[in-house]
Amino acid sequence: MSGPVSPRLLRSLLPPLSLAAILIAIFYLQPRTMSYFGLNLLLNLAVPIALATIAQMFILCVNELDLSIGGFVSLVACITATWLHDTPLLGVAALAGLIAAYAGLGALIHLRNLPSIVVTLGMSFVWLGLAVLVLPTPGGKAPDYIRALMTLKPALVPFPIIAAVGLALVVHLFIMRSAWGTVLRGAGGNPRSLERAGWSLLRIKMTMFALAGFFGVLSGMALVGLTTSADANIALRYTLLSIAGVILGGGEFVGGRISPIGAVIGAMTLALAGSFLSFLRLNPDWQIGAQGAILIIVLALRVLISRAETRT
Amino acid sequence: MSAARRLLGQPWLWAWLGALAVWLATAAYTDGKGSGEVLSAALTFGAFFVIVALGQMFVITLGPGNVDLSIPACMTLAGTVSMKTMGGAAGMIPLGLALALAIGAAVGVTNFALIRLLRIPPIIATLSASFIFQSAAIWWNRGLRVKPPQPLADFTTAKIAGIPFIAILVIVLALVAHVVLTRTLYGRGVIAIGQNMRAAHLAGIRVERIRAATYILCAALAGLCGFLLAGFSGGAALNMGEEYLLSSIAVVVIGGTSVAGGFANVPGLWGAALFLFLLVTMLNTFGAGAGLRMVLTGLIIIGVIVAASGGTRKT
Numbered sequence: 001m002s003g004p005v006s007p008r009l010l011r012s013l014l015p016p017l018s019l020a021a022i023l024i025a026i027f028y029l030q031p032r033t034m035s036y037f038g039l040n041l042l043l044n045l046a047v048p049i050a051l052a053t054i055a056q057m058f059i060l061c062v063n064e065l066d067l068s069i070g071g072f073v074s075l076v077a078c079i080t081a082t083w084l085h086d087t088p089l090l091g092v093a094a095l096a097g098l099i100a101a102y103a104g105l106g107a108l109i110h111l112r113n114l115p116s117i118v119v120t121l122g123m124s125f126v127w128l129g130l131a132v133l134v135l136p137t138p139g140g141k142a143p144d145y146i147r148a149l150m151t152l153k154p155a156l157v158p159f160p161i162i163a164a165v166g167l168a169l170v171v172h173l174f175i176m177r178s179a180w181g182t183v184l185r186g187a188g189g190n191p192r193s194l195e196r197a198g199w200s201l202l203r204i205k206m207t208m209f210a211l212a213g214f215f216g217v218l219s220g221m222a223l224v225g226l227t228t229s230a231d232a233n234i235a236l237r238y239t240l241l242s243i244a245g246v247i248l249g250g251g252e253f254v255g256g257r258i259s260p261i262g263a264v265i266g267a268m269t270l271a272l273a274g275s276f277l278s279f280l281r282l283n284p285d286w287q288i289g290a291q292g293a294i295l296i297i298v299l300a301l302r303v304l305i306s307r308a309e310t311r312t
Numbered sequence: 313m314s315a316a317r318r319l320l321g322q323p324w325l326w327a328w329l330g331a332l333a334v335w336l337a338t339a340a341y342t343d344g345k346g347s348g349e350v351l352s353a354a355l356t357f358g359a360f361f362v363i364v365a366l367g368q369m370f371v372i373t374l375g376p377g378n379v380d381l382s383i384p385a386c387m388t389l390a391g392t393v394s395m396k397t398m399g400g401a402a403g404m405i406p407l408g409l410a411l412a413l414a415i416g417a418a419v420g421v422t423n424f425a426l427i428r429l430l431r432i433p434p435i436i437a438t439l440s441a442s443f444i445f446q447s448a449a450i451w452w453n454r455g456l457r458v459k460p461p462q463p464l465a466d467f468t469t470a471k472i473a474g475i476p477f478i479a480i481l482v483i484v485l486a487l488v489a490h491v492v493l494t495r496t497l498y499g500r501g502v503i504a505i506g507q508n509m510r511a512a513h514l515a516g517i518r519v520e521r522i523r524a525a526t527y528i529l530c531a532a533l534a535g536l537c538g539f540l541l542a543g544f545s546g547g548a549a550l551n552m553g554e555e556y557l558l559s560s561i562a563v564v565v566i567g568g569t570s571v572a573g574g575f576a577n578v579p580g581l582w583g584a585a586l587f588l589f590l591l592v593t594m595l596n597t598f599g600a601g602a603g604l605r606m607v608l609t610g611l612i613i614i615g616v617i618v619a620a621s622g623g624t625r626k627t
Contacts, residue, residue, distance in 0.1 A: 065435070108618070112618055114617060114618065115565070115571035115572065115617075117379070117561070117571065118561065118562070118565045118571055118613075118614075118617055119614055119617065121558055121561060121562060121613075122562075122610045122611070122613040122614040122617070123610060123614070124558070124610070125558075125606045125607070125609050125610030125613070126606070126607050126610035126611060126614075127610075128606050129602075129603045129604065129605065129606030129607035129608075129609075129610065130603065130607055131603075132601075132602055132603030132606065133601075133603035133604065133607070136603070232603075240439060243435070243436070243439075244436065244439070244440075247433075247436055253377060253433050253435070254377075283451070285447055285450045285451035286447045286451060287447070288443045288446055288447050288450075289443050289444040289445075289446065289447025289448065290447075291443055292439075292440040292441060292442070292443025292444045292447075293440075293443075293444060295436070295440040295443075296426065296430070296432070296437075296440045296441070299430060299432045299436065299440075300430045300432075303430050303431045303432075306431075
């Protein structure tokens with residue numbers, strides 16, 4: 001593999017290329033989507049998924065895994081559609097409390113040296129249970145300002161694209177370019193050396209979990225802004241989507257190797273994969289299976305590229 | 313004194329104590345009424361948990377990152393295909409069982425091929441593959457619920473002296489697994505790989521062969537569980553495996569097996585499975601609603617893990 005393109009470049013190009021491939025396929029199958037309105041419709045639901053994926057990315061960055069993010073986003077959606085709408089003060093307090101709870105989880109996992117998979121698995125029950133308690137039957141109403149924000153119709157470029165680009169850039173600047181971000185990522189790469197250098201790993205883990213909680217809250221609010229009402233199971237599939245999104249975007253499970261831009265692209269690719277499959281008029285029985293197959297194909301491509309990378 | 317200390321150090325102890333405490337609390341609330349029936353139900357449902365948890369335990373013991381998330385899909389696929397093939401005919405039971413096990417083995421081979429050939433982390437590999445298995449199950453079954461053959465249904469609900477027969481069977485299975493884990497080359501290999509894969513390799517253990525066998529074993533057990541569960545619950549449903557994703561991992565960890573790998577414990581599986589079932593029963597008895605029940609289940613699982621983990625970080 002000594003082509004004109006270096007494997008390293010190819011590797012970083014893989015996420016955008018996958019996204020482009022799936023977009024082109026959709027445009028080909030359904031040319032009408034190639035419009036302001038069509039893109040808006042296609043990418044709308046990608047915004048909350050992208051936010052949840054960024055949340056998951058912060059957790060993966062410190063070598064942990066969050067299996068509760070789907071339940072968490074559901075709970076936020078339920079709170080947003082009820083308390084935040086009816087009694088804003090209580091709603092804001094509850095959401096702030098949830099972010100604090102996430103930071104607390106980070107502390108608990110770090111201090112007691114617990115496996116994050118198991119703790120977050122337990123928490124997924126807790127979040128879902130709380131969501132059922134807050135909103136026993138589907139319903140509620142999105143606060144008007146969130147609804148207004150999510151249905152913005154800016155000139156020329158559809159809102160979901162602006163939101164996605166903005167999100168990717170802000171998080172990229174913070175975690176990849178700032179001094180703070182470098183320290184935070186270092187906690188995933190080499191925690192011991194970071195600790196020797198005098199940083200508190202506890203504080204770093206709490207910060208990362210709080211950030212994840214913050215973006216989880218944003219995700220839930222954005223979701224309710226789109227759907228206008230909530231139910232307790234609304235975002236359960238986000239757990240798997242967010243993990244897959246980070247990995248599709250070039251992130252790794254260990255070592256603090258993450259890419260916010262990749263994660264957002266990965267989330268959008270996954271969100272579009274669903275639409276693509278329905279445009280294909282694929283037998284609905286195979287829809288989920290095809291999503292799994294797409295994931296496997298992209299990962300297989302990445303392995304091929306990595307192999308070429310080690311060879312050169 | 314030292315015997316007592318050794319007993320307290322047993323990793324399975326907490327799960328069993330928890331199960332006992334929860335059962336006693338339920339019995340106290342109902343003045344002992346129906347606590348025998350509760351125990352019998354716990355043994356039956358616990359048996360299903362233990363079958364999948366045995367496989368999951370071997371996989372998790374392989375070391376960090378090893379976990380099989382395709383268990384629910386594998387159960388559903390094995391359950392639906394075997395039920396449809398048997399079509400309720402008693403004579404087809406051996407074929408159905410063989411088919412369920414074969415599907416499980418095929419799922420395991422697929423999982424491991426993705427992990428080994430494509431170098432996909434096991435979590436993502438088993439997850440993506442499970443989507444495909446789930447789709448295959450939906451496509452095969454078309455929403456029909458085929459009744460299991462009567463002898464199979466009778467077998468899964470039979471009792472000997474009040475003890476569910478299936479529980480006895482799974483206790484024997486667990487004993488076999490315990491011997492395999494602690495006394496055979498394979499089991500020792502699994503533990504060694506979990507402690508240090510490189511050292512195990514240098515010691516001459518065929519690492520990849522053992523990993524392959526473990527993933528296949530885990531999926532075959534999931535297939536078996538799907539077969540038996542479909543027989544028990546009057547047919548295979550597409551969501552029959554759902555709760556087994558979380559509970560298979562929870563049972564393994566609460567049972568005292570290390571999530572970081574390299575240390576497994578079979579007796580704890582039974583304790584943890586009974587504990588989980590009895591916990592939900594207790595909350596039901598207390599009249600807790602679905603929401604509260606889930607919150608408490610989650611908090612108690614975390615509480616048990618915090619209590620059982622013991623070691624604070626030494627830094």
